[in-house]
Amino acid sequence: MSRRSSPLLELTLCRAKEFIREPEAVFWVFAFPMLLAVALGFAFREKGPDQIPVGVVAPAGDAASRAAADRAVTTLAGSPVLLPRRYEETEGREALRTGKISLLVEMQTPPVFRFDETRPDSRIARLEADDALQQAAGRRDALQVRAEKVTEKGSRYIDFLVPGLLGMNLMGTGIWSLAFSVTNARNRKILKRLVATPMRKSDYLLSQILGRLGFLIPEMIVLVGGGWLLFDVAVRGSLLLLTATCLLGAMTFCGMGLLIxxxxxxxxxxxxxxxxxxxxMWLLSGVFFSSERFPDVVQPVVKALPLTALNQALRGVMIEGSSLTEIALPLAIVAAWGVACFAVALKIFRWR
Known part of the structure; x- marks a missing residue:
């Protein structure tokens, strides 16, 4: 007499086969995050900062001011930060208004700097232009300083980006794949048929999560391994802890997908x-830029989001080499979301 297979095992294998037979799902889980990391990694690769466009104008009909404007363009061109260009007065103001230049220098007596102080590049251009013109006029610095340029692993944008993309991918595939898989099964009346089988509700819901987790290791290898091969993005902490963190994050977002x-x-x-x-979570959880940029009043909400906590834990392991105790709080937040979502989904789930 043959032994009866476990419903949980059979459902998990069925879900895994269903995923493999969907080429578009395989693309979004494995290829898309890698392509996104490559594109952004090359866009923000290690290179000198882009020069800031600056306009220089002089009042029409004033020969002395126009000569001073020409000298100012030559002076500003000596700065590695600025990209100066001579404009007529009306043309220069229009270029500033439309954002083609970040700073407009009007060579009057004294010179006038026109810029939008809410733009960081405009403030930098103003300081750099003032420094260059002051030195050309004979100013000498009373204090000599020495600058040392530092570029280390962990400080680059790509080092910040890869953990964020990993967290975003865990969220997207966990929520999308389960929400659509279960909803599609309900539409096709498959869930209605499963009611008549010797299977518990928890078996079906757990099989959805386990079927998704089976692809977690390949997903990590593609993204983390690709970042290491292409951009030398290192994992400073424990690979085992990184895997466990990804596993917890994937289970949490799968639980959210089941709840949906x-x-x-x-x-x-x-x-x-x-x-x-x-x-x-796409906007607030620090995938592409730090969540610390948001105002203090919304920080409690931002930090309570599961993707924020997951990204914090992933960056702690990959960039800072954090131990389990150091990322215990964000992991606890992620786990709390996962337990709550799965418990509610198990309670309110319906077959029809």
């Missing part, structure tokens, strides 16, 4: 709810 799909009847509804859940 627990009552939704249409693919449009699942898509809308998934976007509603993920959009705040």
């Amino acid at each position: 799909a627990s009552r939704v009847e249409t693919m449009e509804g699942a898509s809308g709810l998934a976007n509603l859940v993920m959009l705040p």
